[in-house]
Amino acid sequence: VKFSLRTWVLIVLVALLAAVPPLAAAFQQPFYLDLFRRIMIFAIAAVSLNLILGYGGMVSFGHAAYLGVGAYAVGVLAHHGITSGWLQWPLAIGASALVALAIGAVSVRTSGIYFIMITLAFTQMLYFLGVSIEEYGGDDGIRLAARSQFSGLIDLGDPASFYYLVLAILALAIFVTGRLVGSRFGRALQAARSNEPRTRAIGIAPYPYRLTAFVISGAMCGIAGALLVNHTVYLTPEFMNWTRSGELMFMVILGGIATASGPLLGAAALLLLEDLLQGWSLLPKAVTEHWQLYLGVILVLVVLFAKRGLAGLIPGKHE
Amino acid sequence: MNLVLVFEQTLNGLQFGVMLFLMAAGLTLVFGIMNLVNLAHGSLYMVGAYLATWFYQLTGSFAVGVVLGLAGALAVGIVVEVVALRTLYERDHLDQVLATFGLILFFNELVAMLWGRTAIFSSLPEYLQGHVGLFGNVRYPLYRLLIIGVGLAVAALLWYMVARTRLGMLIRAGASNRTMVAALGVNIRLLYTIVFGFGAALAGLAGLLSGPIYSVQPGMGELILIQVFVVIVIGGIGSIRGALAGALIVGVVDTFGRAYLRPLLATIWSPVVADTAGPAIASMLIYVLMAIVLAFRPAGLFPVVR
Numbered sequence: 001v002k003f004s005l006r007t008w009v010l011i012v013l014v015a016l017l018a019a020v021p022p023l024a025a026a027f028q029q030p031f032y033l034d035l036f037r038r039i040m041i042f043a044i045a046a047v048s049l050n051l052i053l054g055y056g057g058m059v060s061f062g063h064a065a066y067l068g069v070g071a072y073a074v075g076v077l078a079h080h081g082i083t084s085g086w087l088q089w090p091l092a093i094g095a096s097a098l099v100a101l102a103i104g105a106v107s108v109r110t111s112g113i114y115f116i117m118i119t120l121a122f123t124q125m126l127y128f129l130g131v132s133i134e135e136y137g138g139d140d141g142i143r144l145a146a147r148s149q150f151s152g153l154i155d156l157g158d159p160a161s162f163y164y165l166v167l168a169i170l171a172l173a174i175f176v177t178g179r180l181v182g183s184r185f186g187r188a189l190q191a192a193r194s195n196e197p198r199t200r201a202i203g204i205a206p207y208p209y210r211l212t213a214f215v216i217s218g219a220m221c222g223i224a225g226a227l228l229v230n231h232t233v234y235l236t237p238e239f240m241n242w243t244r245s246g247e248l249m250f251m252v253i254l255g256g257i258a259t260a261s262g263p264l265l266g267a268a269a270l271l272l273l274e275d276l277l278q279g280w281s282l283l284p285k286a287v288t289e290h291w292q293l294y295l296g297v298i299l300v301l302v303v304l305f306a307k308r309g310l311a312g313l314i315p316g317k318h319e
Numbered sequence: 320m321n322l323v324l325v326f327e328q329t330l331n332g333l334q335f336g337v338m339l340f341l342m343a344a345g346l347t348l349v350f351g352i353m354n355l356v357n358l359a360h361g362s363l364y365m366v367g368a369y370l371a372t373w374f375y376q377l378t379g380s381f382a383v384g385v386v387l388g389l390a391g392a393l394a395v396g397i398v399v400e401v402v403a404l405r406t407l408y409e410r411d412h413l414d415q416v417l418a419t420f421g422l423i424l425f426f427n428e429l430v431a432m433l434w435g436r437t438a439i440f441s442s443l444p445e446y447l448q449g450h451v452g453l454f455g456n457v458r459y460p461l462y463r464l465l466i467i468g469v470g471l472a473v474a475a476l477l478w479y480m481v482a483r484t485r486l487g488m489l490i491r492a493g494a495s496n497r498t499m500v501a502a503l504g505v506n507i508r509l510l511y512t513i514v515f516g517f518g519a520a521l522a523g524l525a526g527l528l529s530g531p532i533y534s535v536q537p538g539m540g541e542l543i544l545i546q547v548f549v550v551i552v553i554g555g556i557g558s559i560r561g562a563l564a565g566a567l568i569v570g571v572v573d574t575f576g577r578a579y580l581r582p583l584l585a586t587i588w589s590p591v592v593a594d595t596a597g598p599a600i601a602s603m604l605i606y607v608l609m610a611i612v613l614a615f616r617p618a619g620l621f622p623v624v625r
Contacts, residue, residue, distance in 0.1 A: 122606060125607075128602035249413075249417060290431070299417065
């Protein structure tokens with residue numbers, strides 16, 4: 001098989017990620033295992049967002065909603081003593097798909113600025129729902145009763161096993177999204193993004209394609225949510241905070257919109273940058289204490305001056 | 320239900336709605352004319368609230384605080400427009416959302432740096448405290464009544480400005496055909512800066528009025544901003560009339576939901592259900608309302624024809 005340069009970049013990235021656990025163990029820096037697991041979980045969410053934002057042209061400013069729904073599905077079941085991952089995870093996927101179907105049915109009919117504001121508003125609604133339910137911790141959140149159990153097959157309590165599970169799911173998500181984008185379905189979706197009247201003229205109604213993509217994307221993000229709550233071992237409505245949706249969008253843009261490796265590169269770049277601004281000992285305290293000030297400025301500059309994102313730096317055919 | 324209480328809640332709803340309108344008017348103007356999605360509109364609200372509170376504490380005069388708060392929001396708005404947003408008019412909405420999202424992070428942290436992360440204390444001068452008797456035995460806080468008055472006055476002023484003055488004519492012309500207006504010798508850049516500054520001042524006004532009622536803290540702008548989005552989506556983006564209608568509807572619905580949903584559920588269901596579901600449904604009410612409006616009128620109640 002002959003791979004393109006862009007596929008090779010992806011393969012190298014995954015291989016590098018696979019090398020993190022043994023390296024972290026060798027240098028006795030378990031912190032990095034944690035950091036990169038977090039990066040990969042957000043990369044899965046960014047991959048799912050890229051499907052609708054990048055390929056579908058739907059600027060969803062509410063993708064944190066599905067992160068939250070996935071997390072709550074796992075957290076709520078665990079709270080009531082059901083810790084089997086075989087039950088929790090399909091439910092997390094199903095619930096986020098359903099929520100995406102409901103939100104999508106209303107918002108996909110609109111476009112442009114309406115779509116942005118409506119997806120944001122619905123996510124805010126779910127956020128306030130999470131805040132107002134005291135049973136599951138309300139505002140403060142609640143400890144996850146136990147990590148998901150997979151009948152002894154995989155122990156999420158073991159950092160390395162959990163890490164490799166996340167990596168496998170990330171690789172699968174990127175692969176599935178790639179296949180989807182290359183399929184007839186994906187072509188129709190991209191056609192509707194590029195030129196809606198022409199797409200209609202050749203007999204394709206964009207709405208069902210967009211809604212389906214929206215639901216697939218939501219379901220995929222739900223998996224990221226289930227992983228995230230197992231990662232933090234804490235369930236909080238903050239997963240659905242609107243700033244989280246903004247961060248996910250930034251990951252996609254920073255990495256390169258509508259590219260296979262973009263979401264992963266973007267998630268790594270943003271989270272490493274945040275980590276650096278917060279904790280790098282060479283930076284003066286005035287910076288680390290008010291890191292969001294500098295992050296804000298960097299984000300504005302990236303939007304104003306860097307158009308293609310990180311994946312745009314890779315030479316070769318651009319979509 | 321007690322009629323006096325219902326009347327009071329209606330006024331509370333109006334007061335909240337008027338506050339939403341002050342924010343929505345600027346946001347919808349900026350979108351309608353410059354085609355710009357400005358998430359940082361909430362930051363200007365925050366700037367107005369902080370500056371007014373701070374100057375009031377420094378000088379001891381509420382009026383000086385109000386004037387300087389307004390001037391400050393106007394100045395910050397103009398600087399933001401000239402430095403960052405001007406280059407974004409020609410970009411797509413995605414870039415606009417992301418850049419103004421970056422601005423929000425910047426402003427929230429800047430405010431936290433200057434005044435700390437906790438809420439700062441904001442109060443009313445003696446002459447604005449207390450209640451006024453309306454009719455019978457109905458009494459209502461003077462300050463909230465003042466807010467309703469200011470908001471309705473701004474609405475009237477806005478209508479007059481847009482519909483009856485030369486500036487308003489230029490604004491309407493700029494909204495429908497930017498190139499043609501520029502070709503006729505109008506300085507469209509200056510016009511945009513004026514409109515943006517005006518919107519910023521309105522957001523600052525909403526912020527400084529809200530200071531003594533709600534809490535003045537970093538991030539205060541975003542909570543109201545998302546509700547303002549709901550308002551202009553319901554009203555029709557770009558329409559000032561729609562912004563007013565949407566703001567009053569959202570203000571009243573939200574206030575009534577928070578006040579009466581729990582007792583209502585308690586009577587038709589059980590107190591236990593009411594205590595759990597009441598606040599949850601109340602907080603979701605305006606979003607459900609938005610979904611219903613969109614299902615029947617996808618472009619809002621007052622769609623803008625382009």
